[in-house]
Amino acid sequence: MHKIVRTSLAGLLSSTIITGAAIAAGTHPETGEALADDQTFIYRILDEHSSVDPQVVEDVSGAEIVRDLFEGLMNQDEDGNLVPGVATEYSVNDTKDVYTFTLRDNAKWSNGDPVTAGDFVFAWKRAVDPELSSPYAWFMELMSIENAAEIIAGEKSVDDLGVKAIDDHTLEVTLSTPLPYFPQMTTHSTTFPAPQKVIEEFGDAWTKPENIVSNGAYVLTEHLPQERSVRERNEMYWDNDNTIIEKVVALVINDENVALTRYLAGELDRTEVPAGQFPRLQQEHPDEAISFPRLCNYYYTFNVSDSGPEAFKDPNVRQALSLAVDRAIITEKVMAGGQPQAYTFAPAATANFTVPDVEMASMSQAERDELAKELLAGAGYGPDNPLSFEMVYNTSEAHKKVAVALSQMWKQKLGVNAELANMEWKVFLEERGNQNFELARGAWCGDYNEASTFLDLLQSDSGYNDGKYNNARVDELLAEAKTSDDPAPLYTEVERIIAQETPVIPIYHYAGVYMMDSDVGNWPVNNVEQNWYSKNLYKVAE
Amino acid sequence: MLAYSLRRLLIAIPTILLLIVACFFLMHVAPGGPFTSERPLPPQVLANIEARYGLDQPLWKQLWDYLYNIVVHFDFGPSFKFKDRDVNDIIAQGFPISLTYGSLSFLVATAVGVSLGIAAAIKHNSWIDYFAVGLGIAAQALPNFIMGPILILTFTLWLGWLPGGGWNGGQWQYLVMPVIALATSYMGSIARITRSSMLEVLNSNFIRTARAKGLPTRTVIWRHALKPTLLPVVSYLGPVFVYVLTGSVFVDIYFSTGGLGQAYVGSALSRDYAVLLGVTILYGALTVVVNLLTDLAYAWFDPKIRY
Numbered sequence: 001m002h003k004i005v006r007t008s009l010a011g012l013l014s015s016t017i018i019t020g021a022a023i024a025a026g027t028h029p030e031t032g033e034a035l036a037d038d039q040t041f042i043y044r045i046l047d048e049h050s051s052v053d054p055q056v057v058e059d060v061s062g063a064e065i066v067r068d069l070f071e072g073l074m075n076q077d078e079d080g081n082l083v084p085g086v087a088t089e090y091s092v093n094d095t096k097d098v099y100t101f102t103l104r105d106n107a108k109w110s111n112g113d114p115v116t117a118g119d120f121v122f123a124w125k126r127a128v129d130p131e132l133s134s135p136y137a138w139f140m141e142l143m144s145i146e147n148a149a150e151i152i153a154g155e156k157s158v159d160d161l162g163v164k165a166i167d168d169h170t171l172e173v174t175l176s177t178p179l180p181y182f183p184q185m186t187t188h189s190t191t192f193p194a195p196q197k198v199i200e201e202f203g204d205a206w207t208k209p210e211n212i213v214s215n216g217a218y219v220l221t222e223h224l225p226q227e228r229s230v231r232e233r234n235e236m237y238w239d240n241d242n243t244i245i246e247k248v249v250a251l252v253i254n255d256e257n258v259a260l261t262r263y264l265a266g267e268l269d270r271t272e273v274p275a276g277q278f279p280r281l282q283q284e285h286p287d288e289a290i291s292f293p294r295l296c297n298y299y300y301t302f303n304v305s306d307s308g309p310e311a312f313k314d315p316n317v318r319q320a321l322s323l324a325v326d327r328a329i330i331t332e333k334v335m336a337g338g339q340p341q342a343y344t345f346a347p348a349a350t351a352n353f354t355v356p357d358v359e360m361a362s363m364s365q366a367e368r369d370e371l372a373k374e375l376l377a378g379a380g381y382g383p384d385n386p387l388s389f390e391m392v393y394n395t396s397e398a399h400k401k402v403a404v405a406l407s408q409m410w411k412q413k414l415g416v417n418a419e420l421a422n423m424e425w426k427v428f429l430e431e432r433g434n435q436n437f438e439l440a441r442g443a444w445c446g447d448y449n450e451a452s453t454f455l456d457l458l459q460s461d462s463g464y465n466d467g468k469y470n471n472a473r474v475d476e477l478l479a480e481a482k483t484s485d486d487p488a489p490l491y492t493e494v495e496r497i498i499a500q501e502t503p504v505i506p507i508y509h510y511a512g513v514y515m516m517d518s519d520v521g522n523w524p525v526n527n528v529e530q531n532w533y534s535k536n537l538y539k540v541a542e
Numbered sequence: 543m544l545a546y547s548l549r550r551l552l553i554a555i556p557t558i559l560l561l562i563v564a565c566f567f568l569m570h571v572a573p574g575g576p577f578t579s580e581r582p583l584p585p586q587v588l589a590n591i592e593a594r595y596g597l598d599q600p601l602w603k604q605l606w607d608y609l610y611n612i613v614v615h616f617d618f619g620p621s622f623k624f625k626d627r628d629v630n631d632i633i634a635q636g637f638p639i640s641l642t643y644g645s646l647s648f649l650v651a652t653a654v655g656v657s658l659g660i661a662a663a664i665k666h667n668s669w670i671d672y673f674a675v676g677l678g679i680a681a682q683a684l685p686n687f688i689m690g691p692i693l694i695l696t697f698t699l700w701l702g703w704l705p706g707g708g709w710n711g712g713q714w715q716y717l718v719m720p721v722i723a724l725a726t727s728y729m730g731s732i733a734r735i736t737r738s739s740m741l742e743v744l745n746s747n748f749i750r751t752a753r754a755k756g757l758p759t760r761t762v763i764w765r766h767a768l769k770p771t772l773l774p775v776v777s778y779l780g781p782v783f784v785y786v787l788t789g790s791v792f793v794d795i796y797f798s799t800g801g802l803g804q805a806y807v808g809s810a811l812s813r814d815y816a817v818l819l820g821v822t823i824l825y826g827a828l829t830v831v832v833n834l835l836t837d838l839a840y841a842w843f844d845p846k847i848r849y
Binding site: 047048050051052053056057130131133134135137138141149152153154204207208224225226227228251252253254255257258261262264265267424425426427429430431433443444463464 | 572573574575577578579580581582583584586587590591593594623624625626627631632635636690691694695698699702705706707708709794795796798799800801804805808811812813
């Protein structure tokens with residue numbers, strides 16, 4: 001067996017053990033900052049979370065809560081690197097299809113029971129069980145766990161899942177195909193352990209604050225749906241001595257402007273900045289308005305399927321439209337939140353991804369406009385025969401602003417008539433998914449920090465490929481990347497092809513744009529997935 | 543009157559049934575379903591979920607099962623979006639909140655609106671009248687989605703007197719702004735209706751008679767003019783009572799009260815079928831009951847009406 005032990009693990013563990021005692025003294029063990037007496041972190045969430053059941057949760061705000069309540073095999077640090085969670089180390093066999101995780105012996109559930117390999121086996125089987133019908137069952141399939149797909153399809157029993165507890169502290173996972181980034185995927189909430197006894201005792205009601213038992217740094221103590229949920233320090237957590245934040249409160253505030261007002265009134269420690277307001281807030285509150293890159297993209301996709309317009313089957317037309325989009329205006333004038341301009345589909349912030357030298361990125365906007373005119377004229381469109389199409393987006397103020405800006409750019413520079421249409425979210429998804437569109441807005445946030453989470457959208461048979469872009473070479477490269485030790489050059493190649501053929505118009509990559517109280521310490525701005533853990537935060541004395 | 547009430551309640555059953563059927567089919571006609579998402583689920587995963595919730599059954603069967611569970615188990619089904627809760631939970635949690643601030647808003651709107659209207663009518667064409675009419679029109683022009691942000695800016699950000707949102711078990715500090723926001727525009731309408739109705743009544747023959755026989759103004763107003771004045775007001779108040787409970791979505795959004803209005807609209811947008819139907823039935827039943835109470839109140843206000 002070929003053994004991997006993360007070098008950072010040992011260092012991290014020893015440093016936390018030495019410094020554990022310093023917290024009581026009211027200073028941060030590592031930075032020496034004076035800590036505030038009240039260690040309560042209050043933040044805004046847009047909408048009520050879907051669930052706090054790790055195998056059931058499907059939304060971002062729910063996953064944030066679940067990451068505090070439960071702990072999986074691996075966690076992420078402030079930079080998104082893998083650090084130990086319940087597992088202290090893992091090893092992989094030579095054929096890279098059997099992973100063995102060693103679990104720490106001091107991990108406990110909030111009722112004092114030890115966390116065992118069996119808890120993971122139970123949880124993972126639960127995730128693929130058709131009876132639970134988890135909306136994230138596909139994630140286990142994506143992890144290539146042996147027989148996951150067959151169990152979901154009802155062809156095999158859950159007991160055939162390729163996961164086994166060798167003993168209480170050793171978990172063995174068998175994969176159907178080797179997957180180099182498998183350990184990274186164990187930071188996802190679907191893979192977190194679940195307390196079998198509690199679930200069997202309370203059934204669906206096990207996640208209620210009075211019933212729930214969890215193994216993370218926090219326990220759920222209060223939940224008032226559509227209003228707030230409160231989680232407090234879990235005294236049984238193995239690393240409880242190093243937890244500084246005592247209490248975390250998530251407030252549901254649907255309207256982002258109201259949330260901002262309440263933030264400014266001092267009721268919140270963190271809220272999102274509404275589109276376009278960042279420059280003003282940054283001027284007025286330079287310590288609090290922050291922006292950092294995130295693992296999401298914003299794009300428009302052409303319908304290149306048979307139901308799409310004839311014009312979009314010509315790559316030159318598609319490229320002309322992409323060239324004429326002045327990304328700087330969108331990012332600096334419309335969104336104005338520090339979003340990076342996008343010339344590739346995957347964000348530059350993606351791990352192990354080298355952004356290719358796309359020709360368009362190095363041109364000036366004037367040069368792009370010039371080329372766009374040439375390409376469009378070459379394709380037979382001009383003043384006598386103007387290109388017309390409909391562009392759809394889901395109803396939202398910010399999307400509307402971007403769509404208006406795009407259509408104006410095309411109108412003024414190329415004489416193109418783009419008609420805007422907005423649709424309610426579910427209608428929009430249905431129409432886009434059925435190729436009932438010509439040009440449609442899209443956005444994607446990475447499920448994990450690897451370029452394939454984005455580029456797979458352009459694979460010809462991907463269920464997410466709403467534009468039905470089809471390129472055999474792209475498919476081949478993406479398939480190869482799945483098992484390659486160094487997929488980076490393959491992804492770069494895919495991006496080059498995309499830049500050439502332009503099945504999508506990348507507009508910008510997301511930024512996390514927040515108002516964050518300046519006394520909140522250690523917010524992981526460098527974690528592009530924004531997988532944050534309250535146990536790593538602290539509040540300094542003002 | 544008892545027989546009349548019973549008859550009305552019996553008619554309510556087919557009415558609500560019709561409401562359920564119409565709502566059920568409209569809901570299914572709307573494009574997209576509860577599990578349509580930006581990450582379309584793999585067909586097998588979707589099939590498992592649909593089988594769990596019975597969505598793989600033919601529509602008539604789904605409707606039948608739904609009605610059966612309500613009648614036999616009083617179970618309004620699961621929420622597709624909030625997986626930890628079912629419809630009974632959601633209503634049990636949200637409705638008391640909506641009911642609390644809704645009823646308070648209703649009381650405030652009625653008390654202030656009627657008083658303003660009466661004062662304006664009695665002192666017709668005086669500064670009180672102009673003030674009351676001005677205030678009424680201004681209030682009417684301020685729907686709750688305008689009042690919400692104005693109140694939060696004023697009382698939370700600038701003055702710092704009141705919390706900007708939340709419910710906190712219905713503590714008074716948390717109630718003030720939602721109640722004002724919701725009551726304002728109804729108060730304006732009630733004031734205007736009361737004023738014009740009162741003016742009409744004050745010019746009618748029986749009031750002239752009462753005055754002619756030398757009754758003091760106070761007695762004329764309170765004993766003779768008030769009841770007939772309130773008749774059109776009451777017919778307006780019935781629907782208003784239902785509106786303040788159902789139309790509270792903006793209050794829920796701006797003040798994060800956790801009421802049912804937000805859950806209702808949210809369920810329509812996310813195609814959370816059972817929640818949408820459950821709340822529709824609740825509101826439907828409420829409308830039927832309130833309409834009945836309004837009709838019964840007519841009899842008290844107007845002796846000419848008999849059931």
